[in-house]
Amino acid sequence: MDATGDGTASSTTPMIRLRGLGKRYDDGTVAVHDLDLDVPRGSLTVLVGPSGCGKSTTLKMINRLIEPTHGTIEIDGRDVTGLDATELRRGIGYVIQAVGLFPHQRITENVMTVPLLLGESKKVARERAEHLLELVGLDPAAQGRRFPHQLSGGQRQRVGVARALAADPPVLLMDEPFGAVDPVVRVRLQEEFGRLQRELGKTVVLVTHDIDEAIAMGDRVAVFAEGGRLAQHGSPAEVLAHPADAFVADFVGAERGLRRLSVIELTREHLEPLDGVSGGDVEAVVDLGCTLEEALATMLRHDQPRVAVRDGRVGFAGVLTPGGLHKALRASLADSA
Known part of the structure; x- marks a missing residue:
């Protein structure tokens, strides 16, 4: 493990390092096969592939919503496979497609949830919640007082991002975060989240089945194949220009020459x-x-x-x-x- 002399991880150590990570279920199904993957600090790495290829399972193993069968998970230079799972999750932001907001709480109260769990005062938690709502493009005085059902799908997704950032986590995991909104709103959310990620410098792992979303958003793209195999990992330009095998070439599509225009x-x-x-x-x-x-x-x-x-x-x-x-x-x- 690459670490500095004082025991803290160095700036060259990947924020997330997966080694030999695998998940096999009792019926013999292999969801993830011996995965080796490094996620650089401050990067946005996209896991992309067809349904059932293990990308969401990988994401959930990182925060131990699913326990791996074998292998190791290091975050910030520390093996987290033996840590208390609840404590681990409180230090990792998590955004899902369904958002999962508490329907009986107002929007600001939803965003305050994790800081309050971590012991912040109501005043500090509210101030941070209002700041984050502004950061994701919502008005705390207007939308912050509403309940989730009173917001549009795109607005609820923004709240989900704000809530995931509320504890100021170094790592943010996102599972199909923009899949439930219409195409126009989706593109806008992708662009705004990209700006936010660059501004905050968080390490983000995002799951999608959409190669266009992966290319548009990712600094790094990890293409998963059936059987939970990592078929290729590289920059969007590398994946588009030089697919590692026939599966990757087929997945990125015959239009990959046109897609390269978006990354040059x-x-x-x-x-x-x-x-x-x-x-x-x-x-x-x-x-x-x-x-x-x-x-x-x-x-x-x-x-x-x-x-x-x-x-x-x-x-x-x-x-x-x-x-x-x-x-x-x-x-x-x-x-x-």
């Missing part, structure tokens, strides 16, 4: 000169650092053969053409290899 940032190396054309002469404009997907969408929306690329420091940096898009995709293949 537009850089100067992809651009061609403006050739005397000012930014004002080009209808389609994007900013340096946007994704290739955003650039292509802008190109198509304006029905233009190129887009002008704006650099906030120096004006316009150049133009992106279809040839530049192809060049960028080829370069990303080489980089990920």
